[in-house]
Amino acid sequence: xxxxxxxxxxxxxxxxxxYRIPIIFMAFMEKNDQILLEQFRRPETREAAFTAIIHKYxxxxxxxxxxxxxxxxxxxxxxxxxxIKIWNHLGNFREDAQxxxxxxxxxxxxxxxxxxxxxxxxRISLNDEDEGLAEKLKAEKYFDAKKxxxxxxxxxxxxxxxxxxxxxxxxxxxxxxxxMSEVLGTSEGALKASYHHAVKKIAAIxxxxx
Amino acid sequence: xxEDKDIREELSSLTPDFFWPEKMPGYHVPAGYFxxxxxxxxxQIHKKEAGQSLEKxxxxxxxxxxxxKKLAIAACVAIVVxxxxxxxxxxxxxxxxxxxxxxxxxxxxxxxxxxxxxxxDGAPIYNISNISDKDLKALxxxxxxxxxxxx
Numbered sequence: 001x002x003x004x005x006x007x008x009x010x011x012x013x014x015x016x017x018x019y020r021i022p023i024i025f026m027a028f029m030e031k032n033d034q035i036l037l038e039q040f041r042r043p044e045t046r047e048a049a050f051t052a053i054i055h056k057y058x059x060x061x062x063x064x065x066x067x068x069x070x071x072x073x074x075x076x077x078x079x080x081x082x083x084i085k086i087w088n089h090l091g092n093f094r095e096d097a098q099x100x101x102x103x104x105x106x107x108x109x110x111x112x113x114x115x116x117x118x119x120x121x122x123r124i125s126l127n128d129e130d131e132g133l134a135e136k137l138k139a140e141k142y143f144d145a146k147k148x149x150x151x152x153x154x155x156x157x158x159x160x161x162x163x164x165x166x167x168x169x170x171x172x173x174x175x176x177x178x179x180m181s182e183v184l185g186t187s188e189g190a191l192k193a194s195y196h197h198a199v200k201k202i203a204a205i206x207x208x209x210x
Numbered sequence: 211x212x213e214d215k216d217i218r219e220e221l222s223s224l225t226p227d228f229f230w231p232e233k234m235p236g237y238h239v240p241a242g243y244f245x246x247x248x249x250x251x252x253x254q255i256h257k258k259e260a261g262q263s264l265e266k267x268x269x270x271x272x273x274x275x276x277x278x279k280k281l282a283i284a285a286c287v288a289i290v291v292x293x294x295x296x297x298x299x300x301x302x303x304x305x306x307x308x309x310x311x312x313x314x315x316x317x318x319x320x321x322x323x324x325x326x327x328x329x330x331d332g333a334p335i336y337n338i339s340n341i342s343d344k345d346l347k348a349l350x351x352x353x354x355x356x357x358x359x360x361x
Contacts (some may be wrong), residue, residue: 047252054248062244066237076243083251084258141238148231172233174217198223203228 010191018103040090050090054083057100060173061107067168067177070136070157080112084108087155097182104183115161133157155205160200166191167198 034057039049043094061082066075081205085106093102122132137143137150144150156164163186169175169183172190184191221230 028336039308051248054251058247152231199224203225
């Protein structure tokens with residue numbers, strides 16, 4: 001049981017479970033984006049290259065989406081949509097931006113659109129959208145209200161969407177401000193200010209939860 | 211690694227008295243999810259592409275139904291246009307006649323009717339006192355000589 005729990009956490013912590021991935025894909029994972037893009041443009045290697053791209057980036061994109069929408073089911077649907085969009089538009093991708101930054105941007109837009117839709121639905125049914133996310137968090141399998149990391153998650157969910165996005169990109173994904181600026185189309189100064197506000201708010205909220 | 215150090219320094223400078231926990235999201239992910247996911251996406255892509263190509267090439271039956279539908283719609287449109295033309299022309303002619311009649315003065319109509327009316331339409335003709343005896347006798351003689359009277 002302990003071992004199973006450790007494995008689950010390992011997956012949850014974005015560690016690549018190399019022992020599960022077939023060796024054929026390991027070779028693909030080593031290749032850089034440039035080669036993958038060239039292979040994607042050739043019809044005979046298109047699918048293999050795209051599968052390699054999914055293997056390479058799925059976990060990072062998964063966690064970016066999951067931290068925003070909380071539920072695994074919603075994340076799964078959104079991640080599939082993101083990769084279908086990437087498949088449809090990768091042929092036109094101009095290499096003046098990094099592939100991953102571009103993919104991150106697609107995932108971010110998909111998340112924000114989804115949350116906006118949920119907000120509208122919540123308004124129609126007179127529910128509070130933030131309450132909905134908090135409820136989803138509490139329904140998580142390993143949720144423990146006493147643990148500080150869950151308190152942190154609860155606090156993060158109380159931030160406005162864009163501030164939450166900035167906090168997640170900086171704190172969890174350790175993204176430099178310059179890259180964040182490319183993903184979100186906002187100036188580095190504005191992002192820094194947003195992140196600082198978010199950090200202070202989270203610290204204050206976690207203290208009230210203790 | 212440098213970025214991570216910068217982030218930790220940034221956090222401790224912003225909130226010096228706060229303990230930031232380990233970055234463990236703790237969220238549950240079904241076992242083997244990431245192994246199955248790429249195939250799931252590829253299946254979705256294949257499905258969508260197959261759907262799109264089917265949409266682009268409609269079946270023969272659909273094509274035939276579509277052709278007859280188009281033909282029926284075209285026939286209806288042609289009938290409506292032809293009927294419209296005939297009715298329109300009739301109405302136009304009627305309107306034009308009314309217009310022409312309206313432009314003729316009452317005097318002109320009276321003059322026309324006087325010209326067109328017969329010899330016996332005039333009031334003086336019916337006044338028998340205006341006919342001389344000689345003319346009257348000649349008329350009676352002429353009438354009595356006809357075969358019809360004799361018979």
